[in-house]
Amino acid sequence: MLTVTMKEQERPARSSAQSVVLRNVVKSYDGMTAVVKGIDLNVQAGEFLTILGPSGSGKTSLLMMLAGFEQPTSGEILLGGNDVSRLPPYKRNIGMVFQQYALFPHLTVAQNLAFPLEMRGWARDEIAGRVAWAMNLVRLKGLEERRPAQLSGGQQQRIAVARALIFDPELVLMDEPLGALDKQLREQMQEEFARIHRELKPTIIYVTHDQGEAISLSDRVAVFDGGRISQIAPPKDLYEKPESAFVATFIGETNRIPVRRASASLDTFQMADGRLVSAVAVGMGSSDDRGYLMVRPERLRRIAGREYLPNVLEAIVLEATYHGDNVRVRAGTITGDTELLYRISNDGNQPVPHVGEQVLLGWRTEDARAFPAS
Amino acid sequence: MRRSVLFPPGWRLLLPLLAFTAAVFIMPIGVILWKSIHDPEVAALLPATTASLESWSDETMLPPSASFDALASDMRNLVEVARIGELALRLNREQPGFRQLVERSAAKIHDEGTPLVETDRRWSDPASWRLIKRASEPYTPRYLLNAVDMRVTPDGTIGRQDEQRQIYLRLFARTILVAAIVTGLCALIGYPFAYALSVSEGMLRSALYFVVMLPFWTSLLVRTTAWIVILQRQGVVNELLVSAGLIADNERFALIYNFFGTVIAMVYVLLPFFILPLQAVMRGIPGQYVRAAESLGGNPARVFRRIYLPMTMPGIVAGGALVFILSLGYYVTPALVGGRTGQLISNQIAFHIQSSLNWGLAAALGTLLLMLVILISMVFSRVVPIGRPQR
Numbered sequence: 001m002l003t004v005t006m007k008e009q010e011r012p013a014r015s016s017a018q019s020v021v022l023r024n025v026v027k028s029y030d031g032m033t034a035v036v037k038g039i040d041l042n043v044q045a046g047e048f049l050t051i052l053g054p055s056g057s058g059k060t061s062l063l064m065m066l067a068g069f070e071q072p073t074s075g076e077i078l079l080g081g082n083d084v085s086r087l088p089p090y091k092r093n094i095g096m097v098f099q100q101y102a103l104f105p106h107l108t109v110a111q112n113l114a115f116p117l118e119m120r121g122w123a124r125d126e127i128a129g130r131v132a133w134a135m136n137l138v139r140l141k142g143l144e145e146r147r148p149a150q151l152s153g154g155q156q157q158r159i160a161v162a163r164a165l166i167f168d169p170e171l172v173l174m175d176e177p178l179g180a181l182d183k184q185l186r187e188q189m190q191e192e193f194a195r196i197h198r199e200l201k202p203t204i205i206y207v208t209h210d211q212g213e214a215i216s217l218s219d220r221v222a223v224f225d226g227g228r229i230s231q232i233a234p235p236k237d238l239y240e241k242p243e244s245a246f247v248a249t250f251i252g253e254t255n256r257i258p259v260r261r262a263s264a265s266l267d268t269f270q271m272a273d274g275r276l277v278s279a280v281a282v283g284m285g286s287s288d289d290r291g292y293l294m295v296r297p298e299r300l301r302r303i304a305g306r307e308y309l310p311n312v313l314e315a316i317v318l319e320a321t322y323h324g325d326n327v328r329v330r331a332g333t334i335t336g337d338t339e340l341l342y343r344i345s346n347d348g349n350q351p352v353p354h355v356g357e358q359v360l361l362g363w364r365t366e367d368a369r370a371f372p373a374s
Numbered sequence: 375m376r377r378s379v380l381f382p383p384g385w386r387l388l389l390p391l392l393a394f395t396a397a398v399f400i401m402p403i404g405v406i407l408w409k410s411i412h413d414p415e416v417a418a419l420l421p422a423t424t425a426s427l428e429s430w431s432d433e434t435m436l437p438p439s440a441s442f443d444a445l446a447s448d449m450r451n452l453v454e455v456a457r458i459g460e461l462a463l464r465l466n467r468e469q470p471g472f473r474q475l476v477e478r479s480a481a482k483i484h485d486e487g488t489p490l491v492e493t494d495r496r497w498s499d500p501a502s503w504r505l506i507k508r509a510s511e512p513y514t515p516r517y518l519l520n521a522v523d524m525r526v527t528p529d530g531t532i533g534r535q536d537e538q539r540q541i542y543l544r545l546f547a548r549t550i551l552v553a554a555i556v557t558g559l560c561a562l563i564g565y566p567f568a569y570a571l572s573v574s575e576g577m578l579r580s581a582l583y584f585v586v587m588l589p590f591w592t593s594l595l596v597r598t599t600a601w602i603v604i605l606q607r608q609g610v611v612n613e614l615l616v617s618a619g620l621i622a623d624n625e626r627f628a629l630i631y632n633f634f635g636t637v638i639a640m641v642y643v644l645l646p647f648f649i650l651p652l653q654a655v656m657r658g659i660p661g662q663y664v665r666a667a668e669s670l671g672g673n674p675a676r677v678f679r680r681i682y683l684p685m686t687m688p689g690i691v692a693g694g695a696l697v698f699i700l701s702l703g704y705y706v707t708p709a710l711v712g713g714r715t716g717q718l719i720s721n722q723i724a725f726h727i728q729s730s731l732n733w734g735l736a737a738a739l740g741t742l743l744l745m746l747v748i749l750i751s752m753v754f755s756r757v758v759p760i761g762r763p764q765r
Contacts, residue, residue, distance in 0.1 A: 067669055089668040090677075102666035106684045115680070119671035163670065173669075 018081075019045040019203040020066070020171055025075035027061050034073070035061045037227035043171075046201040050214040053224030054250070060175070062224075063207050067173055068092050080170050090119070095164030095202075097174040101156045103148035109135075109159055110144040116167040134162040137196065154185045158192065165202060174206040178213060190216055211251050215239065223247050243282055245371035248294045255300060255340050257293040259370060269293055269370055273335040277311045279368035288372035297328070299367035300342040302350075302359050309362030315340055317353045327352050331359060403744070409737035410517050416509040419461045420448045424510040427503070437503050445506070446490040449480040467732060468509050468516075475502075517738035542722070542739065546746070549719040552637060552708075553701035559641045560648040560697045561690065568649045568689070572656035586646050598710045601639055605629035605711075631713030639707045644700055648693035655689030695754040699747050719743055 020043035027036035036058040043049050053059045064070040065077060068089035077085045084092050095116075103112050113134050117127045135141045138158035148156055157177060164172050177193075178186045194217060197204060208214055214221045215235040222232040223246070231238060231247045242248035249256065259269035259277065266281050269291070279293045303309060315331035318339070327344045340361055344350050353359055417424045422444035430437040452458040458480045466473035479493035496502050508514070508526060516526050523540040527533050534540070571582045589597065604610045612626040621627070629635060663685065667677040705720035712721070719739060726736035 067665075069665055069668075088673075089665070090671050090673050092669075093671070094669060096666065096669040098662050098666055100660065100662060102660075102662040104663060104667070104681055104685075106687075115667070115672070116670035119673075119676060167671065 018042050019047070019079070020205065021076075021078040023076040023078070025062070025065060025072045025077060027058070027065060027070065028073045031073075035227050036065070036072075038075070039229060041222065041229065041232070043203060043205065045203050048197050048204045048206065048217060048219045050206045050208060050218035050221045051224060052208060052211060052214040052221050052251075054209060057224035058227035059207050059224045063173060063175055063205075066171070066205065067094055067096055093167075093170045095167065095169035095172045097157075097160050097164045097172070097177045099176040099179045101148070101160040101180075103156055103160055103163070105148055107147075108144065109140075109146050109148070109151070112148065112159060113163050113166055116163065120167060130166055134166045137165070137199070138162045138192070153181050154189060157181065157189055161193070161196065165196070165200065168202075170203070172202050172204045174204060176208055176210075177206075178208075178210070186213075193217055215251070223250060225250075242294075242369065245292050245294070245373075248369065248371065253297050253341065254294045255297060257295075257338050257340075258373075259291055259293045261289050261291070267365060267370075272337045273333070275313070277313075277368075278365040279370040280366060281370045284370060284372050290373040291370050292373060293368055293370045295363045295368040297341045297343050300340060300361050300363050302342065302344070302353075303362045307362075310365050311368070312360055312362040313338075313340065315359055315361050317355050317357045317359060319355060320352055329353060331361065406737045406740050407744075409733055410521075410741045411513055411515065411738075413514050413517070413734045414512045415464055416461070416506070417512055419452060419457065419464070420445065420506070420510060423448050423506065427507045427510065430503070430507065433504050433507070434500060436498065436500050441503070442490050442497070446483050449476070449490075450484050453480050453484040465505070465509060468505055472505075514734075517734040518741065520735055521738040521742050542719070545717070545719050545722055546742070548633075549702055550746075552633070552640070552704075552716075552718060553698050555637055556640045556644060556701045557648075557694050557698045559637070560645055561694060563641070564645055564648040564652060564693065565686075565690070567645075568653040568656055568693075571649065571653045586649050589643050589646060594706060594710075597642075598639075598707075601635070601711055602630060605635060605638070630711050631716070633712075633715045635711040635713065636708045636716030636718070639711050640701060640704055643707060644697045647696045647700060651692040651696065652686065652689035655686055655692070659685050691754055691757055695751065698754075699750065702747055702750075703743060 020041070022039050022041040025036060025039045026034050028034040039062060051059045051062065061070065065072050065085075068084070068087060068091075072085055075085070076083055079092060079094070103109075104115070107115070110131050113131045114127045117130060122130070131144070132141075135144060138161060140155060140158055140162075143151065143155065148159070151159065157180075160177070161174075164174075174193075178189055181189060190213060196202075197217075206213075206217065215238075218235055220232055221235055221238050223230045223238065225246050231243045233241070233243075238247065239251055242251065245256075248254050257271060257277075259271055261284070262268045262270040262276055266284070267278050269277055269279060271277055277293060279295070284291055301307075301309070303312060314334045316334065317329060317331050319330040321328045321330075324346065326346050329342050329344060331340050331342070332338070333340065342361060344352060423441060426441040426444040427437060430441060449458065449461075452461055458477060462473040462476040462480075465476055475494055475496055479490060479497070482488040482493045483490060491497050508516075514526075519525055519532060520535065521542050523535040523543045524532055525535050567582075567586070571579065571586070574582055602609070606612070607626045607628065609629070611629060612621075615621045616623055616626065629638070659682075663681055664677055667681040668674070672680065703720050704718060705724060708716050708718045709721050709724070712718070720743070723736045723739045723743070726732040726739070
């Protein structure tokens with residue numbers, strides 16, 4: 001289940017300036033094929049932006065360019081208004097949190113936190129004060145003299161976050177920071193990230209392939225596909241109004257029904273068995289004949305009694321899987337050429353269908369979206 | 375089932391190695407340690423004298439006449455079995471001049487029947503008898519003392535060795551100095567190379583490995599010949615310098631058969647022992663630490679000093695300890711290219727075993743060397759716990 005937290009979109013930002021600007025950033029390692037194919041991106045100061053994409057989508061390459069470990073083949077990266085494309089990492093003032101934490105094993109927690117301050121020439125007593133502040137921020141006071149190996153995974157991650165924030169960087173990069181943690185800890189850490197972001201308002205670019213993290217943490221999510229931004233939008237829009245078949249299938253679960261365009265009407269489509277259905281057409285040009293109609297399992301409803309829905313399919317239950325808070329039902333249309341997935345909330349009011357039972361499933365036109373094939 | 379600390383699972387697999395080690399390593403070393411304090415040679419050569427001197431109590435006076443008779447009879451017997459030379463040589467080590475004394479007196483006793491006391495007036499000096507009594511004691515600190523340029527004087531006190539015989543402490547010092555210089559050079563040359571090896575992949579890595587392992591694949595004599603060809607006065611280096619006009623023909627450098635030659639040759643042979651453990655440690659350090667340090671604002675020099683160098687320290691210490699300890703006992707290379715000033719303590723041990731046949735002293739020098747190695751290993755393992763997992 002995806003947890004969609006409704007976030008206020010307008011927050012008082014640290015400054016109204018655009019913190020990070022990417023202009024047509026291209027990266028090619030061999031000079032032939034580009035792994036990043038022209039990224040344009042504006043990140044507001046204080047924004048929490050997530051870069052979400054499957055492996056190989058170019059998100060790690062972009063991160064490496066932002067951090068300065070790689071240089072863009074072409075294009076510009078601006079940080080606080082300055083072009084940093086060609087600057088080495090240590091001149092960029094970017095805090096980075098690594099997947100494996102990368103806490104220096106031979107230094108204590110306090111020394112790890114002091115490191116970026118020492119590199120910036122802070123005075124000894126200023127450093128002590130700031131380290132105390134950071135330990136407070138991540139609620140780990142008292143562990144200053146421990147070595148990283150003596151901390152739990154969650155504690156190490158908090159120290160890594162504190163170390164990336166302690167020098168008040170222009171931008172904080174997080175590279176799959178929760179990848180090494182177990183599920184429960186991951187959820188705790190998400191709340192921790194959200195709290196810290198609320199308190200300090202740093203600009204954060206967070207890279208992950210976990211859509212759950214992306215949706216619950218971010219102000220905006222940029223979905224990467226094949227070296228390009230497929231869609232960039234607040235999580236709610238991304239989930240409910242995907243602009244491409246890729247985004248719709250990549251984020252959350254969805255029913256995918258192959259359709260053909262029926263007549264000239266923009267929102268009416270024909271299923272394989274000839275049945276006419278309706279959906280909001282997205283990106284369907286006049287030349288696109290084939291496409292996919294997509295509807296989320298939670299928007300597909302079993303019709304009881306005399307309820308009216310514009311789209312109704314008869315289906316036979318193939319399987320019902322118990323998931324605790326809900327029951328996931330897989331059903332096939334009568335003609336057998338389409339499989340549908342829907343959920344029943346386990347609230348005690350709705351009977352769980354048995355296998356082989358015939359059900360009527362329907363959706364509202366505005367709950368389904370149709371995308372061109374390919 | 376409770377697991378025994380003493381017998382972990384699979385301990386029987388260790389038996390062949392343990393047996394081998396015991397037979398060819400621990401036992402011989404035990405024998406050497408024993409030899410450095412146990413010396414029955416004089417007692418075996420002079421059985422009657424040794425027995426009679428046991429009752430000699432006031433060592434400021436001459437021993438009873440029975441001892442004179444005993445020594446005379448022992449000497450006569452030795453002349454007959456042609457072993458008087460061994461005694462003469464053996465006692466001469468204690469006190470120069472005894473070789474001549476023993477050989478002449480024995481000849482007079484055997485050939486002319488002269489009483490011992492009349493063969494030389496030195497037999498009327500209690501000091502000579504004290505020396506024989508000291509030398510006939512089977513357990514003696516003498517060799518260990520000799521190995522540190524001390525000696526037991528004929529009157530039984532411990533003092534400094536004669537000026538011209540004080541060579542071992544200086545030799546130990548030179549050995550430690552050479553070991554330190556070789557280790558230092560290995561670190562300077564080996565560290566960057568180990569880094570290159572640790573970050574390289576594929577063909578380059580194989581090629582670099584080949585270069586490192588090259589000394590192991592070449593016969594020592596071939597290598598030595600090569601060094602001679604390169605380093606001698608008419609060798610490649612000197613010829614190049616002369617033909618380039620950098621030095622005059624009569625200013626050629628002495629690069630081999632001296633201290634310098636020993637150091638160069640040892641660095642070459644021992645480099646792999648520094649590089650291999652270090653590069654293994656370096657390969658175990660994920661690149662993210664250096665990246666993290668850079669992203670936190672550290673320029674390359676400071677990242678190296680504060681992060682990378684400390685993290686590779688276990689490798690430096692492991693490689694350094696290996697090279698240092700191997701250097702302390704190095705023998706073949708100094709023997710071949712060391713000349714006079716490039717000889718190390720091991721060459722002196724070999725000399726006493728092969729040429730002077732003073733096995734007691736050789737054993738004592740070996741024992742001291744072993745102590746030194748153990749001491750240094752302990753110091754190293756305090757700095758970095760070798761053999762214990764890091765983190």
